[in-house]
Amino acid sequence: MEPDYIISWKVAGIALGLLLTLATALVQPLGVSTQFVVSDAVVAHKVAPEFAESNAYLSKYGEKEDWGVGYGWMLVLGMFVGGGVAAMLLRKRQPQQDKGSMPSMWQARFGDSVVKRDMAAFGGGVLLLFGARLAGGCTSGHMISGISQLAVSSFLFGVTAFGAAILMAHFLYRTRQG
Amino acid sequence: MSTLIIGFLIGCAFGTILYLSGATSYRRILGTLRLQDMWIIKLMATAIGVGTLGIYLLDLGGLAHMSVKPAYLWGVGLGGLIFGVGWAVSGFCPGTCVVAAAEGKKDAMFTVLGAFVGAFLFSLAFPVIESTLISRANFGSITLEDLLGFNGIYIAIPFSLALLGLAFFVLKDRYE
Numbered sequence: 001m002e003p004d005y006i007i008s009w010k011v012a013g014i015a016l017g018l019l020l021t022l023a024t025a026l027v028q029p030l031g032v033s034t035q036f037v038v039s040d041a042v043v044a045h046k047v048a049p050e051f052a053e054s055n056a057y058l059s060k061y062g063e064k065e066d067w068g069v070g071y072g073w074m075l076v077l078g079m080f081v082g083g084g085v086a087a088m089l090l091r092k093r094q095p096q097q098d099k100g101s102m103p104s105m106w107q108a109r110f111g112d113s114v115v116k117r118d119m120a121a122f123g124g125g126v127l128l129l130f131g132a133r134l135a136g137g138c139t140s141g142h143m144i145s146g147i148s149q150l151a152v153s154s155f156l157f158g159v160t161a162f163g164a165a166i167l168m169a170h171f172l173y174r175t176r177q178g
Numbered sequence: 179m180s181t182l183i184i185g186f187l188i189g190c191a192f193g194t195i196l197y198l199s200g201a202t203s204y205r206r207i208l209g210t211l212r213l214q215d216m217w218i219i220k221l222m223a224t225a226i227g228v229g230t231l232g233i234y235l236l237d238l239g240g241l242a243h244m245s246v247k248p249a250y251l252w253g254v255g256l257g258g259l260i261f262g263v264g265w266a267v268s269g270f271c272p273g274t275c276v277v278a279a280a281e282g283k284k285d286a287m288f289t290v291l292g293a294f295v296g297a298f299l300f301s302l303a304f305p306v307i308e309s310t311l312i313s314r315a316n317f318g319s320i321t322l323e324d325l326l327g328f329n330g331i332y333i334a335i336p337f338s339l340a341l342l343g344l345a346f347f348v349l350k351d352r353y354e
Binding site: 004005006007008009010011012013014015016017018019020021022023024025026027028029030031032033036037039040041055056057058070071072073074075076077078079080081082083084085086087090095097098100101102103104105106114117118119120121122123124125126127128129130131132133134135136137138139140141142143144145146147148149150151152153154155156157158159160161162163164165166167168169170172173 | 181182183184185186187188189190191192193194195196197198199200201202203204205206208209211212213217218220221222223224225226227228229230231232233234235236241242243244245246247248249250251253254255256257258259260261262263264265266267268269270271272273274275276277278279280281282283284285286288289290291292293294295296297298299300301302304305307308311317319320321322323325330333334337345346
């Protein structure tokens, strides 16, 4: 049987833990969700500068002189480039089940509609970032980096995020009783 | 300036690891959340196990640049719940949707788009949210070290071993 992975969770987990340690030694831990705000703020300052300055949250990022595009933003750009290049080079080795924009698990449960899948992906994205900004971080910043620093807030985030996600996944894939 | 380059390179490595390990895959994420495929749980437990040990060893030498997020209980708790629902519905998190979009997955591009909208909606709601959910019950940037009152390395070592043990010996690969 073909392996259904390119690298195992063991290799990936150890590599990610070492990368986090390296990042903490050199600059600061990993984080992603803040950068969506930074990007929004950069655009807002371009398109509607008065609005951006009047907004208590956006005005913290994306200043005219200093866009706030720093270590964190470059990190997310790197994720896009690194992930994209890896995908180009290793596409052949990627397991069939991990390919494509229509997951077979989704398809079996919710049908073939691409619009339905994309709307769920969009709506999920809205909730992801609203929740992440409210909580102050996401899977990388709170769960991986935060729990590794033994941060109290990150343990709370880990429990509530995993709890809600597990309940929601079971609700979405509940089996109908005849 | 060099900080920007370091950030970019660390990001490249991070994105590559997420792609190679299948963390950008819907079947892995939903498999985990449906408690069937333990891949992502094991990956995260291993990463946190190694990371905790690494960070607190750095801290012993005074070399860790920590960044501990403040514990405002209502905002963090409610934010976690909302995030969790979005996670299960989209099958991505803010990091993996970026990498999956780079892979060319169209659903992930919609998640990225939604994420920009969600961040924007949050910025509109921020004034109300700050006075209600963030400034109340805010205990600041506290860690278990502060809470328990002894050196974090004594918490980090058993905690790391427990997570690594869970990933390597306790959890099975799949549950039906």
